[in-house]
Amino acid sequence: MxxxxxxxxxxxxxxxxxxxxxxxxxxxxxxxxxxxxxxxxxxxxxxxxxxxxxxxxxxxxxxxxxxxxxxxxxxxxxxxxxxxxxxxxxxxxxxxxxxxxxxxxxxxxxxxxxxxxxxxxxxxxxxxxxxxxxxxxxxxxxxxxxxxxxxxxxxxxxYEPTRYFFEMNRPLDEIPEAVLPEGIVVRPAKESDYRKIWDASIEAFRDHWGFSQPEEEDYISYSTSRYFQPDLWQVAWDGDEVVASVLNYIDEEYNKKFNKKCGWTEEISTRREWRRKGIASALIARSMKMLKDLGMTTVALGVDTENPSGALQLYEGLGYEKIRTMITFRKEMNA
Known part of the structure; x- marks a missing residue:
């Protein structure tokens, strides 16, 4: 046309x-x-x-x-x-x-x-x-x-700078120990659990800056994209309840184009009542080991520098370092 x-x-x-x-x-x-x-x-x-x-x-x-x-x-x-x-x-x-x-x-x-x-x-x-x-x-x-x-x-x-986000990475050496609280287990994601895991992740992000409730089309978009790799997810459960998750993926196009072997530890979330118990740290450590076993040499993620759950400090403590900074700019309409 x-x-x-x-x-x-x-x-x-x-x-x-x-x-x-x-x-x-x-x-x-x-x-x-x-x-x-x-x-x-x-x-x-x-x-x-x-x-x-x-x-x-x-x-x-x-x-x-x-x-x-x-x-x-x-x-x-x-x-x-x-x-x-x-x-x-x-x-x-x-x-x-x-x-x-x-x-x-x-x-x-x-x-x-x-x-x-x-x-x-x-x-x-x-x-x-x-x-x-x-x-x-x-x-x-x-x-x-x-x-x-x-x-x-x-x-x-x-427009004024309103929020800063880091892209971070770390080499896959000296991976920390993965210790989960008693009673919390990690098991592979079954197809029947995919939506439940995604919904739990969304619920965990509800108190984050700028949160907007996703629409059904957002899930369809994600679940049909090449970044949807549930075989790589690390999901912590308490019985049938999703406690926390890391929705890992490997971007083969990225790795091929830039001659890298990088895995992405993304969509890291913990339900509010389970925070500050070391679960996210354990899932990230498990993710690192899994990605290293798959031939990756680095892992990367993105983070809001003012994340209310202290995510930036958690990732820094796990060895991630900033590689670039993204800025959100805002201007009030009709101000």
Missing amino acids: KAEEIHIENPPAIEGLKFRHFAGKSDYPKMLTILEKASEADDDDFASTLEDLEHDYSHLTNCDPKEDMILAEVNGETVAYGRVSWHLIDKNKNRIYSQFIKIIAEWRYMGIEQAMMGWNEKRLQIIAAEHPNDGKRFYQTYSLENKAELNAILKDMG
Whole structure:
């Protein structure tokens, strides 16, 4: 399908620059090229495939790509794209109106970012007008700490750093002992337990910053993705109750692209009544041993630096070290 052109007031003076809507599946290869080139410039180890992109866009929630995306072209070459979505934070009923821009490095910092983000904000205002005004509303976007120019643009547009997240890793040597409390057992995940384990993980994250109740489509998206590897999960049980879990996976595309042997110890969660009993530490240690036995040489994870359960300190105590910092930026809508 042919994408309709988007009119931007006072666009940057770049010869051949045009903005347009999403054209459908024919845009996926162009978007993937942008992602790969942007990732290489930002040194953020991006390793998704065309199939991953198609999968993700077939399971979006609170987002219609035909209405909620903008793409930039220069002389017919697609050089940037952006998308908006929204979600409701359960804890305080605030609504988050998210956006992002991906742009090839050689076209950065010429005004394209501001033009596209301005359009994104206007689109989010239209979406927000349909929602109850029963809590605060924030624009939200993300960046890396090393993207100084983009971060300066965000601040100029009124965004402020709100939360910091670390990506961390550690070598698989000197793995700590895995000691579980008496009565707690680890057993392989059965297919009939997959949803129960996921639901328990979601429940454990309910008191975390920015939590939003996932929709059914979110589970479908996860359970049909290549990151869904229940054979690698470490799940602690008290009888038939899920106590804690680590939903491990190995990203073969990532390892192949970057010549690594890395396993991911992710979605680490402990139900509130079972916290501070050493269960998460034991499951992570078991995960390390399992991944090492599978030929991995490092493990990695992501963490909110202000996680209320003290996760950052736990991971540091287990030998994980920061390798990069991600930043969440927010700006109050209509402030």
